[in-house]
Amino acid sequence: MSLLILGIESSCDETGVALVESSGDAVPRLVAHALHSQIEMHQAYGGVVPELASRDHIRRVLPLTEAVLTESGRSLRDVDVVAFTRGPGLAGALLVGAGVACALGAxxxxxxxxxxHLEGHLLSPFLSADPPEFPFVALLVSGGHTQLMRVDSVGHYELLGETIDDAAGEAFDKSAKLLGLGYPGGPALSRLAQQGDPAAFKLPRPLLHSGDLDFSFAGLKTAVLTQAKKLGEHLEERKADLAASTQAAIVEVLVKKTLKALQETGLRRVVVAGGVGANRLLREQLDAACARQHVRVHYPELHLCTDNGAMIAMAAAMRLQAGRQQASTEYAFDVKPRWPLDALE
Structure with a gap:
């Protein structure tokens, strides 16, 4: 039986809508998707303003839905299930997507x-031309989340390690802010790092030799601040070197912890998901390290690394396909701004 699933993502500063079609046991396929980023709106404030984010989702979600339906040649009547991001994320932003989805369903x-939301990221590589196979180790690097998971099948996730303070994405963004690079900081720092020397400054690699699979990036951010203050008036001329050294520290920790997770689990496949998964240096170094150990690495397509409706529709399709969840005609809804992935049923 074929199912057409409409997915709506509104957890933070991107409004995403997509259609995914599921048929039998085959990997569901993306039919069409549309995305609006609020980056330009939030730049003036140096970060996401929750109230503005929520209001913008209200303006964007229905026009994006119409665009997706037009692109696909389908109508709302063709939709079998309406999926939405329930959490985690900004409460007001989540309520917009949930409210619209449940109103459409009703x-x-x-x-x-x-x-x-994080399951959406976790399963987003299944949207790629080279989808993974279960089981695998997942490096989830999305926003405020940095986690290593063992993934045996849809809904069967074991947390292997996670950040105890700042996540990798936060380390990128906060370090960029210290360097005066604006918002969004992570991509700006990565671009600047291409012009610098990654060995110019000796920055810490927190928990690199801790013996476990947890992460910590708060100390790195403090080290960047200390180094920036030391440089003083010379910061501008050394900014690219400091950016490159910061990126190198973050990537080294992510790569080595991922390799340790592979060693401990005995698995031979890695999935990288989330916004930081688009980082070029991370992809290069992880690909090289895994190639030496004959381990397969899978990523989402670059344009699907950030938050998007396609990953929400895909996660819904795969949960339904695996019998992990039933869609409901109970249209009363709630959202979960804090929702650990390993607590998912």
Missing amino acids: SLGKPVLGVH
């Missing part, structure tokens, strides 16, 4: 399904 008489 008006069409179609069931709805709330999706875990």
